[in-house]
Amino acid sequence: LVVISSTLKNSYLDKGYLNKDKILVAHDGADNVEDFNSKISLLGNKNTLKIGYVGHLYKGRGIELIIECAKQIKDLTFHIVGGMRNDIDHWQKYSKNLNVSNIYFYGFVPPKTVANYQNSFDIVLAPYTNKVSVFGNTGDTSKYMSPLKIFEYMSFKKPIIASDLPVLREVLSEKNSILVQPENIKNWVLAINRLRNQED
Numbered sequence: 629l630v631v632i633s634s635t636l637k638n639s640y641l642d643k644g645y646l647n648k649d650k651i652l653v654a655h656d657g658a659d660n661v662e663d664f665n666s667k668i669s670l671l672g673n674k675n676t677l678k679i680g681y682v683g684h685l686y687k688g689r690g691i692e693l694i695i696e697c698a699k700q701i702k703d704l705t706f707h708i709v710g711g712m713r714n715d716i717d718h719w720q721k722y723s724k725n726l727n728v729s730n731i732y733f734y735g736f737v738p739p740k741t742v743a744n745y746q747n748s749f750d751i752v753l754a755p756y757t758n759k760v761s762v763f764g765n766t767g768d769t770s771k772y773m774s775p776l777k778i779f780e781y782m783s784f785k786k787p788i789i790a791s792d793l794p795v796l797r798e799v800l801s802e803k804n805s806i807l808v809q810p811e812n813i814k815n816w817v818l819a820i821n822r823l824r825n826q827e828d
Contacts, residue, residue, distance in 0.1 A: 630654050632774035635795050655799055658779035661743065668744040671732040672705035677824050679704055680749030680786075682742060683777050685711035685719060690755025690791065695723050696813050698731040701820060706731040709745045746784040751823050754778055754790035757810045774799070789819045 629651045631637050637651045670678055685691050691708065698706040708719075708731065716733045723731050737745065754777055773795055781788050782804065790800055792807035800807060806819045
């Protein structure tokens with residue numbers, strides 16, 4: 629049996645389904661990136677840092693956290709790629725109610741085009757909460773997931789700010805990301821400002 633996280637492996641072992649030598653952990657991965665130069669003209673101020681997120685907009689993906697960061701850091705722009713129309717409408721209305729004007733939603737884009745967005749971001753976010761839903765806003769994968777998003781961010785060589793969840797620590801550490809407690813808005817803002825002030 630091949631599983632995507634050690635936590636998932638341990639779940640099978642705890643239930644006695646298989647011996648440990650019959651389970652292999654293979655975290656997700658992403659293709660090598662060969663083109664780092666093709667970019668897209670993002671909306672908003674062109675002369676400021678661009679903070680990006682790529683993925684679904686289901687509950688637990690931290691979209692409200694991104695919006696709150698945009699509200700507190702008004703001189704940067706925040707860009708969200710992905711999501712279905714009803715989810716986008718919900719979050720755009722949510723942003724408008726908070727008077728947030730520096731966040732932009734692009735909706736679904738063809739996978740081939742996503743690379744141009746990734747290349748255009750200066751910082752990328754993976755703000756998972758303590759409960760992460762899947763399609764239909766049901767379930768909870770926060771204990772077992774291995775988000776493809778993380779590996780794609782790495783392949784584009786972007787500075788990552790991610791939620792400090794045990795399952796993500798199987799791949800992420802302070803060597804390859806900045807890890808922040810989920811839903812701690814103050815620390816997410818501090819992490820973004822840390823990166824903007826330390827270009828190296």
